[in-house]
Amino acid sequence: MEPLPRPETNPEGPADGGMQELLEILAGQVHRTLVRQHPESLWELRARPVPFHELTDAQKAYERETARETLKLLTDQGWRIEAPRTPEADLASYRDRGEDFLKQGESLLAYDALSLGLKDYPGDLFLRQLQALALIRSGAPRKAQELLSGLLQEGHRDQGTLAPLARSHKDLAERTTDPLMRRTHLELACGLFTEAYRLNRGMWSGINAATIALLLGRQDEAEALALEVESRGRDMQEALTADGKDPFWVAPILGQAALIRGEREEALELYGLAVQLGRDRPADLAEIRHNALTLLRHLGQNAKAFEEALPLTRVVVFSGHMVDHADRGTPRFPPSLEAEVSRAIRTRLEGLRAGAGFATAACGSALLFHEAILARHGEAHVVLPYDREEFHRDSVAIRADQDWTDRFEGVLAAARRVITASPQRLDRGSVPFQYANQLLLGLARIRARQMHTELVPLAVWDGQPSAVPGTTAWTVARWRELGLRVEVIQLGELEAGQASTRPLRAPQALPADLEPRIMVLLFADVVNFSTLQETQVPLFVAHFLTVIRDLKQALAQQPRMENTWGDGLFLAFEGLVEAARFAQDLVKRVKHMDWEGLGLPAELNLRVALHAGPVYVGMDPVTGRSTCFGTHVNKAARIEPITPPGQVYASQAFAALAAAEDAPGLQCEYVGQLPLAKGFGTFPMYLLRVVEEKAAE
Secondary structure, eight states: OOOOOOOOOOTSSSSOOHHHHHHHHHHHHHHHHHHHHHHHHHHHHHHHTTOOGGOOHHHHHHHHHHHHHHHHHHHHHHHHOOOOOOOOHHHHHHHHHHHHHTTTTTTHHHHHHHHHHHHHHHOOOOHHHHHHHHHHHTEEEEEEEEHHHHHHTOOSSSSHHHHHHHHHHHHHHOOOOOOHHHHHHHHHHHHHHHHHHHHHHHHHHHHHHHHHHHHTTOOOHHHHHHHHHHHHHHHHHHHHHHHHHOOOHHHHHHHOOOOOOOOOHHHHHHHHHHHHHHHTOOOHHHHHEEEEEEHHHHTTTOOOOHHHOOOOOOEEEEEEEBBOOOTOSSOOOGGHHHHHHHHHHHHHHHHHHHEEEEOOOOOOHHHHHHHHHTTOEEEEEEEEEOOOHHHHHTSSSTTEEEEEEEEHHHHHHOSEEEEESOOOOOOSHHHHHHHHHHHHHHHHHHHHTTTTTOOOEEEEEEEEOOSTSSSHHHHHHHHHHHOOOOOEEEHHHHHOOOOOOOOOEEEOOOGGGOEEEEEEEEEEEEGGGGGGGGHHHHIIIIIHHHHHHHHHHHSOOOOOOEETTTTTTEEEOOOOOHHHHHHHHHHHHHHHHGGGGGOOOOEEEEEEEEEEEEEEEEEEETTOOOESSSHHHHHHHHHHGGGGGTOOOEHHHHHHHHHHOTTTTTTEEEEEEOGGGGGOOOOOOEEEEOOOOOOOO
């Protein structure tokens, strides 16, 4: 896709909705402050042009107080105040960076890079189109449709807008299980792809229009489009080759056209050429394979030859034993087994054609796994259960006769991502490792979906059972409960008679009967609560809080704990699905209530935040009620203020755990790296959607 010129902007144009809202807030706050203070001298100053620097200190204090209260009101309502920016890079660099990440299959990194570019160049059409494409590839087609619909309303009915919009409908058609809804999305996708193709004969749009026409049963239309695309593609392939340019995308498009026309052998040859030309483009090859197999399934043809011609690059999630502590009684993974375990991991990854790996970075099998992934030029994704230095002491530097530190640092430096699950270790037990392993599975499953590939769990295990959450044995059992086929490298087979278990270190004694558990935390806040008049407070209690009570009581599984304060709500759930559905039902109910008819402000709304993490659960000595304590409670509370009214934002951890459970109907769509309230830090955030299948109109 060629870079598009930056459209002209009108700096003198009308303020957008957000600016108008900000203006109204500022005006209202200034008025309220002046009315409350109302010193006669201040009104006199405003009646005649007195410069600020000529005011007395007392007079300046009035002005500063007005400004201070206005700023506080804005920040309390979730507005962020940023210093003016100067471009960090030129426009071409931002465009290239976004395209490069998309080619690598890193849609989330692409979205973040493009978001930075749009801060410096907010009107650039190409950046906005690429951002929508990044959202689609990250699994957020509805959010992409919102962006692309905005471009259409601005008059940008070009291929760069129409083709991604069509792609979003194609993805939604694949997601739905409702036949009528699926056909509706396919019809929309076919029409948009066809319109995009007719605009400038873009081959990618044309072949997609042909493919979807075939899926809709319009064989003649599909073959006619495929022939057009093929004729143009042959000429382009020759021209690109003669000019020494990359002809990668032409081969799979021609292969898809050949499949539509029923030329299997020709298609196989062209797909083989695509694999040859795209060795460093695993994400693109996965997309090509997905499209080819979708066509073959529709045609009812045997796909084995195509599966071999377009080999799958898999995502692997890993769990395995550490090297034995020096004081271990019966050996399980002695240092003498390192070379054998390393060879076994490398052989297994070769057989799986692993392209991305997810694991912790403990000494022993986890570091060996990451080294093997990196040796294959794959993506290494590391999840540390807690703080890097403490984890290094606990799980890396555990033997005086071996130094794994350099290898640990090397893996972290080369990793595509390093995620710290918790800022500190919760206790001396297994909950942090249970949480980390659940995050690993969820993040790996999300990556596999993005790459249209399979997820394979792999373990280096001694075969001994364990009921302790977070151990390798427990993790393998958990994977199997979820229906996953687990690949196991058996330690006992590498060195007979050496398999045994070593007890975990005893957990620390916790005061006040506190219990470490992984909980789903929900914080909600009432938007515009501060505008209530004193006479409306009883109505708020009677109506607004009653809505929350009724929804909570209707839950099949009640929250473990709950609390309210004024306009705030806190609930803690043991079930992720229950928390998600309650959050979504809550914002829907509030949105559709006639608050004005009940004597309350019509604009009453909620913002809801969800996070999941290990916390201490126990009794609050002051209130005598069950509650949660810990840094993850603080994080959940900091997400709520940045959530837009009427929406549910979820943390990356919540999104990962939802993916790990493969929770039906829950869709977490990436919205970018966002700074949390009160300087808590910047983290990936997701928009939660609970999708109920309904027949399309």
